[in-house]
Amino acid sequence: MSWQTYVDEHLMCDVGDGRTLTSAAIIGIDGNVWAQSSSFPAFKPEEINAIIKDFDEPGSLAPTGLLLGGTKYMIIQGEAGAVIRGKKGAGGVTVKKTGQAMIFGIYDEPVTPGQCNMVVERLGDYLVDQGM
Numbered sequence: 001m002s003w004q005t006y007v008d009e010h011l012m013c014d015v016g017d018g019r020t021l022t023s024a025a026i027i028g029i030d031g032n033v034w035a036q037s038s039s040f041p042a043f044k045p046e047e048i049n050a051i052i053k054d055f056d057e058p059g060s061l062a063p064t065g066l067l068l069g070g071t072k073y074m075i076i077q078g079e080a081g082a083v084i085r086g087k088k089g090a091g092g093v094t095v096k097k098t099g100q101a102m103i104f105g106i107y108d109e110p111v112t113p114g115q116c117n118m119v120v121e122r123l124g125d126y127l128v129d130q131g132m
Contacts (some may be wrong), residue, residue, distance in 0.1 A: 094113075
């Protein structure tokens with residue numbers, strides 16, 4: 001299965017009542033994009049580097065927030081070294097780290113934070129189990 005298929009079928013899937021994430025991507029821990037939805041924001045390398053740093057040094061994003069495509073998300077609960085969650089208004093972002101990549105999901109109402117977390121973390125856990 002191609003990485004794009006994972007994005008299209010497993011991240012941009014129906015989370016209930018025909019709703020989907022706003023955008024999604026799989027980005028290698030080296031910062032290279034493996035696959036992304038057409039709506040995933042154009043990001044700066046330093047934004048991805050800051051996210052990678054937070055996985056290595058949990059809490060480093062808390063003072064500044066998570067920037068992605070110029071949008072700033074307030075850091076909320078996560079799992080140190082494994083999951084970063086951010087919130088902005090009625091939407092937010094979930095980032096799950098695997099051994100080789102980061103799984104990104106961005107949502108807005110009516111999708112809930114829990115629905116985004118479930119979709120992103122389920123794929124991330126599967127890839128971890130596959131050694132990815």
